[in-house]
Amino acid sequence: MIMLIGPVGAGKTSLLNALQQTSGKAEKTQSIRFCDGGIDTPGEYAQIPRFYSALMVTAAQAELILLVQAANDYRVLLPPGFVSMFSRPVIGVITKVDLPETNQDKARLHLQEAGVREKVFPVSAFTGAGLAELMGHISERGCKNE
Ligand SMILES: Nc1nc2c(ncn2[C@@H]2O[C@H](COP(=O)(O)OP(=O)(O)OP(=O)(O)O)[C@@H](O)[C@H]2O)c(=O)[nH]1
Numbered sequence: 001m002i003m004l005i006g007p008v009g010a011g012k013t014s015l016l017n018a019l020q021q022t023s024g025k026a027e028k029t030q031s032i033r034f035c036d037g038g039i040d041t042p043g044e045y046a047q048i049p050r051f052y053s054a055l056m057v058t059a060a061q062a063e064l065i066l067l068v069q070a071a072n073d074y075r076v077l078l079p080p081g082f083v084s085m086f087s088r089p090v091i092g093v094i095t096k097v098d099l100p101e102t103n104q105d106k107a108r109l110h111l112q113e114a115g116v117r118e119k120v121f122p123v124s125a126f127t128g129a130g131l132a133e134l135m136g137h138i139s140e141r142g143c144k145n146e
């Protein structure tokens, strides 16, 4: 089971929908949601420390965490070392790479500052770019995503 964590509007729900080939527009996520091998979380849970314990408890049920960062969002929204609270491996995902104005290097740096030490995957939920590589990595690690 994978778990998606990241700031409000980063593109977590859209990415999970794309990975699970669920069509339809992503609505704002209001609560932690389990769906077919994936755990979707509201961006507020990553941005508001009061919610951290809920994320930590839920993360214990995940095999792999995807920390999601939009390629066009330059704000620092997570504290340094954010991912160290999780007892599960964390990979980085830079999403929305289809947008014209993006800075993937900056996005990667944000993820690394948040504590991501593992691989970072650039993707687009809209065009499907990078999804095959990400899916391959997820299944290589033995995570189910269905
Ligand atoms: N261009 C582009 N837009 C995207 C992509 N993924 C998501 N979006 C848009 O970004 C906005 C936020 O997407 P969501 O998937 O709802 O983001 P989220 O991280 O689930 O947000 P919360 O549930 O509020 O935490 C929506 O308007 C999406 O249409 C992408 O790959 N490319």
Ligand SMILES: [Mg+2]
Pocket: 012, 013, 014, 026, 027, 028, 029, 040, 041, 042, 043
């Ligand atoms: Mg969402």
